[in-house]
Amino acid sequence: MFHPLRVAEVRPLTDDSVTISFEVPEELRAAYRYAPGQHIAIRRRVAGGEVRRTYSLCDPVPGEPAAGGPGGSTAGPRRLRVGVRLVEDGEFSTYALKELLTGDVLDVMPPAGRFVLEPRPGRFAAVVGGSGITPVLSQIGTVLAREPKAAFCLIRSDRTAASTMFLEEVADLKDRWPDRFQLVSALSREEQQAGLPSGRLDADRLTALLPALLPVPAVDGWYLCGPLGLVSAAEHALRILGVPRSRVHQEIFHVDEPPPVPVPAAGPRADGGTVRATLGGRAGSWSAAAGESVLETVLRNRSDAPYACKGGVCGTCRTKLVAGEVRMDRNFALEPEETGAGYVLACQSHPVTEVVEVDFDA
Template identity: 80%
Template sequence: MFHPLRVTEVSPLTDDSVTIAFEVPEELRAEYRYRAGQHIAVRRFVDGAEIRRTYSLCDAVPAVPAAGDGSAAGDGHGPRTLRVGVRLVEEGEFSTYALKELAVGDVLDVMTPAGRFVLEPRPGRFAAVVGGSGITPVLSQIATILSREPGATFCLVRSDRTAASTMFLEEVADLKDRWPDRFQLVPVLSREEQQAGLPSGRLDEARLTSLLPALLPVTEVDGWYLCGPLGLVTSAERALRALGVARSRVHQEIFHVDEVPSGPVADPIPGGATVRATLDGRGGSWPSTAGESLLETVLRNRSDAPYACKGGVCGTCRAKLVTGEVRMDRNFALEPEETDAGYVLACQSHPVTSVVEVDFDA
């Protein structure tokens, strides 16, 4: 669900990125309570056209206060402020607006937090491989688990083009200063030599396969978190698989995917297809137009259907397939155990049978 939130801060991070802070009114704080690693969708209208973009929340989730302390920002009622990092994307409609026009006092529609790329505080050893703006959700994860769980350690391998392009450089350095014995930071620059540390260059599969075991016992890590461009995440996943890491311990979120060809177009279903959907406890049944995704069919009849990117990346449109079969063109959001359990991305799924039923509430 979207609510209009006032912008309270637009601060430069690098030459091509900013942080944006939104004020959460008291009556909405519970709705915007979030877990470390989740994201929000931001919506604006331009010449009648709707633009939605998804951004991860980058602040730490406030620790639960001691009994009787109900006045702190982390008093359990939800955040007073939401903060996201936005990097300029070439020809990006929203990112260009955010960096060049957005100002304090402006109001934007902001969806309540969503996403399953989360790390719940618990004792153990954790690690992440991130690239570029992929630091955003992981920054929240690191700050939250280190502040809440004294029995946790974290190793962060981050890749950036240059030092000047590195987002949240000071925030990560502060975490290192606060927990020097529990937080290991390994920065890598792909286009600039560092005075100390690792040589410059891309973190490809071969390099990660060699590097990671030198940093920590990879198979003893309780959770690996991979976030960034598709190439980096895929390379890291393959390296971890080659090193014997169990798939259940690897979690990933893609921040950018180039356009890829859709799958083969299925033959038209005789008589057309019917899409049934349950959303917010209400059901409906509608005919599907040839070539439409499940999400497009539902949106024609229910404007409140959840979505953000429509690219198979964010996972906002996740739904449980109840009956029928679908063809899912691409999936960069659902874990294998989710697809095994019957979950699909509605924005990428097309009917293969005459009747398809999905449940957005499941």
């Protein structure tokens, strides 16, 4: 469910990125509590429709207010802050960098997502690229502040020093926890005086680099975030190094490859079939048009169906397949454990059987 939130600040980070802060009214703060690594979906209404985008929250999770504090404060954040990088021909990012002003109001969905690191003792590491630093920044700040027996190693890759997001914030983390926070930076298009030689962090390079930086088998959790190419390379390197799949968590920020070419409808899908869905405690059954995704069918009848990117990346439209069979075009959001448990992405799922039933509340 979206709520209108006022923009408290739009602050430049680099030439092509900004942070946007939203004010959260006291009565909504409980609804906007978040775990380190989660994201929010932002909706902007435009002539003839709307634009939705998903951005990760970058601040450490705020501490709980004192019980019975002034005004009876409700636990939850007073502000939400996200980082937005300009994307070529990006409708929302262009608006955010060039037009959005303090005082403007945008619709914001409560935090969601499973790319989460809850504070606990242990050794953790992240490999991030570009704006993939955003959710990991929240994870690092939260776990180091709340868990004195935690340590974190951050390996980040950026094009140039000038394009590096949250440079000051990461430096501050290093100053605050020099013994528990290790930072390694790589620039793909620029030489730097300290740190790694320039160049991309591909699978071969990461396979050689990671054991030189930290004891790989002793790392309790790996967090990979950024473009598909970097995340795939890091995942491959960790697999070569023998890291159990259960310790690897990933979130894709950008997919370079084009969407798959739709497969022509076959069998029962030739006449569309039927989609049954439970959403917000209410169930419905609707005829599907041939070639429609499950999400498209539901949206024609329930405008409150959850979605953001429609590209199989953010996971906002995650739903449980209760009955029937679907073909999922692509998936960059669900873990193998989730798909094994029957979860699918509604935006990428096309009915194969005559009747498909899903549960968005599961």
